[in-house]
Amino acid sequence: MVSSSRPQIQPILSSKDANIYYGNFLAVRDVTIDIPKNSITAFIGPSGCGKSTVLRCFNRLNDLIKTFKMRGSMNYHGQDLYSPEIDPVAVRRQIGMVFQKPNPFPKSIYDNIAFGPRLVKYKGNMDELVERSLRGSALWDEVKDKLKESGLALSGGQQQRLCIARAIAMQPDVILMDEPCSALDPISTLKIEDLFQELKEKYTIVIVTHNMQQASRASDYTAFFNVEQTDRGRTGHIVEYDRTEVIFQNPQQQATQSYVSGRFG
Amino acid sequence: MNSTPFSTPEDSSSQGLINRLKRQPSSPRTLFNSVMTIIVFVCAAIAIVPLVAVLWYVLEKGGSRLSLDLFTQLPPPPNTVGGGFGNAFIGTLMTVGIGSAIAIPCGILAAIFLSEFAAGTRLASWIGFLTNVLSGVPSIVVGVFAYSLVVLTTGSFSAIAGGFALAVLMLPIIVRTATESLALVPQEARQAAVGLGATRFQTVARVVLPAALPPILTGVMLAVARASGETAPLIFTALFNNFWPKGVSEPIATLSVLVFNFATTPYKNQQELAAAGSLILVLMVTIASIGSRLIVKRK
Ligand SMILES: Nc1ncnc2c1ncn2[C@@H]1O[C@H](COP(=O)(O)OP(=O)(O)OP(=O)(O)O)[C@@H](O)[C@H]1O
Ligand SMILES: [Mg+2]
Numbered sequence: 330m331v332s333s334s335r336p337q338i339q340p341i342l343s344s345k346d347a348n349i350y351y352g353n354f355l356a357v358r359d360v361t362i363d364i365p366k367n368s369i370t371a372f373i374g375p376s377g378c379g380k381s382t383v384l385r386c387f388n389r390l391n392d393l394i395k396t397f398k399m400r401g402s403m404n405y406h407g408q409d410l411y412s413p414e415i416d417p418v419a420v421r422r423q424i425g426m427v428f429q430k431p432n433p434f435p436k437s438i439y440d441n442i443a444f445g446p447r448l449v450k451y452k453g454n455m456d457e458l459v460e461r462s463l464r465g466s467a468l469w470d471e472v473k474d475k476l477k478e479s480g481l482a483l484s485g486g487q488q489q490r491l492c493i494a495r496a497i498a499m500q501p502d503v504i505l506m507d508e509p510c511s512a513l514d515p516i517s518t519l520k521i522e523d524l525f526q527e528l529k530e531k532y533t534i535v536i537v538t539h540n541m542q543q544a545s546r547a548s549d550y551t552a553f554f555n556v557e558q559t560d561r562g563r564t565g566h567i568v569e570y571d572r573t574e575v576i577f578q579n580p581q582q583q584a585t586q587s588y589v590s591g592r593f594g
Numbered sequence: 595m596n597s598t599p600f601s602t603p604e605d606s607s608s609q610g611l612i613n614r615l616k617r618q619p620s621s622p623r624t625l626f627n628s629v630m631t632i633i634v635f636v637c638a639a640i641a642i643v644p645l646v647a648v649l650w651y652v653l654e655k656g657g658s659r660l661s662l663d664l665f666t667q668l669p670p671p672p673n674t675v676g677g678g679f680g681n682a683f684i685g686t687l688m689t690v691g692i693g694s695a696i697a698i699p700c701g702i703l704a705a706i707f708l709s710e711f712a713a714g715t716r717l718a719s720w721i722g723f724l725t726n727v728l729s730g731v732p733s734i735v736v737g738v739f740a741y742s743l744v745v746l747t748t749g750s751f752s753a754i755a756g757g758f759a760l761a762v763l764m765l766p767i768i769v770r771t772a773t774e775s776l777a778l779v780p781q782e783a784r785q786a787a788v789g790l791g792a793t794r795f796q797t798v799a800r801v802v803l804p805a806a807l808p809p810i811l812t813g814v815m816l817a818v819a820r821a822s823g824e825t826a827p828l829i830f831t832a833l834f835n836n837f838w839p840k841g842v843s844e845p846i847a848t849l850s851v852l853v854f855n856f857a858t859t860p861y862k863n864q865q866e867l868a869a870a871g872s873l874i875l876v877l878m879v880t881i882a883s884i885g886s887r888l889i890v891k892r893k
Contacts, residue, residue, distance in 0.1 A: 422791030428785060430782060434805075435804075435805055445791060448796055492786070499790060499791060
């Protein structure tokens with residue numbers, strides 16, 4: 330069901346025929362997707378179609394959910410992420426995550442950024458790393474004089490950029506973001522979108538968004554998910570995955586066309 | 595056609611709506627509200643009365659005896675004047691200290707196990723249930739238990755036996771309050787840590803535990819306060835001693851047992867010392883709770 334113009338570049342993340350279950354409930358079926366390096370890939374689709382579920386599979390965050398089960402394969406640079414020799418903790422250090430709700434730790438701004446590097450006993454200059462990470466998330470100028478203050482004392486938009494800086498500080502390879510702008514005003518949202526363009530020089534970014542304009546403005550590739558009633562519950566699947574301009578201007582599927590133009594059903 | 599789509603304030607229907615907004619002191623709802631407010635205040639006052647009365651009683655009876663002598667002298671024989679309870683003060687610190695040294699780490703670790711590692715499992719709900727049962731066991735039963743387990747096997751009443759009995763009493767309080775405190779830490783905080791590549795242990799040690807520390811400390815203080823006032827289990831385990839403590843493996847005086855012994859004697863000197871002992875117990879608990887609050891606030 331995927332059109333011929335799918336990405337040709339060597340994928341950094343890829344998934345083949347993945348079926349994802351919560352207990353007996355099949356949440357998402359037949360996920361086959363190749364995510365190219367140094368690009369921004371957006372996941373769009375109606376609520377409950379499994380965007381977050383798939384995203385969280387890529388850094389094994391779903392392992393925290395007892396009922397979670399995955400059949401099929403999820404690869405990172407060609408290595409199966411779910412093979413028994415893989416340590417999920419190490420996976421999460423390479424593939425960072427930014428959550429929908431900004432969730433700074435109740436610690437100082439500095440300690441928030443230093444948290445990840447300290448976990449791995451970072452040897453370099455911590456002050457430098459903190460500054461670099463905060464600059465990387467376009468927050469440095471706003472907080473450079475109050476690094477000792479609590480991360481919770483920042484505005485929502487600043488907190489989200491703090492969380493991005495915290496993810497960058499781990500020097501990951503990929504950053505997954507689950508609706509990172511959904512709690513933010515339009516100006517903070519634009520700031521973060523500008524940030525994506527800078528970040529993709531160094532990282533690969535996958536974002537889930539409900540904001541069509543954001544997907545069309547900020548991403549290089551877009552995957553449209555939909556959800557259908559099956560005998561094992563309301564199961565999501567990828568309807569179409571292609572370059573963003575194809576998805577928004579010339580989608581091959583009727584469902585995609587309806588969704589991106591705001592006509593449902 | 596009307597030029598404005600809005601009705602003007604003089605409009606009779608909107609006047610009716612405005613009237614509804616005005617205060618009506620005699621309406622049933624307002625009356626009910628006032629009566630309930632008064633009742634709530636009276637109940638609050640009633641709840642404070644015993645507290646004030648207890649404080650007043652110990653201050654009046656024992657306040658006059660407050661001096662350094664209390665802490666430097668030994669309990670006096672009957673029909674003498676002066677004296678203190680230095681040995682019992684140290685004994686209370688020792689037994690409660692031993693109890694805390696056992697119960698605080700065990701309790702917090704058990705709570706971490708229950709809420710972070712075994713949450714939702716059969717084992718966790720069984721342990722939770724048994725903890726609740728344990729907190730309902732009368733302290734005198736705990737005393738008998740510690741007596742047969744420690745006193746009979748070691749062959750002697752001792753500070754260790756007393757501390758053990760107190761630990762058994764403190765444990766369920768600490769486990770329960772710490773489990774509840776850990777459960778209050780938002781799931782987002784754990785996810786953030788795990789998402790950054792923290793192991794389970796790192797998540798608990800660096801994020802969850804620090805966030806839950808203030809309410810855990812409150813629970814610990816509650817347990818310490820409860821333990822410092824316990825008398826029944828100490829009579830079976832620490833017994834009493836008229837002299838300065840020489841170690842942890844012999845009978846030892848404690849403030850609560852001293853109060854119990856002296857309050858019921860016919861001698862005025864001893865009765866005053868009992869009241870002063872109660873006062874010191876109350877002060878110790880108060881200072882400890884204020885101190886722990888300050889530590890938590892400073893963080
Ligand atoms: N922990 C869980 N346990 C059981 N079912 C779950 C769990 N998390 C998600 N689901 C189910 O899996 C399906 C997909 O959920 P998911 O959160 O991935 O959707 P989503 O596309 O991210 O939706 P939204 O846009 O609302 O965030 C839903 O039916 C949801 O109820
Ligand atoms: Mg989601």
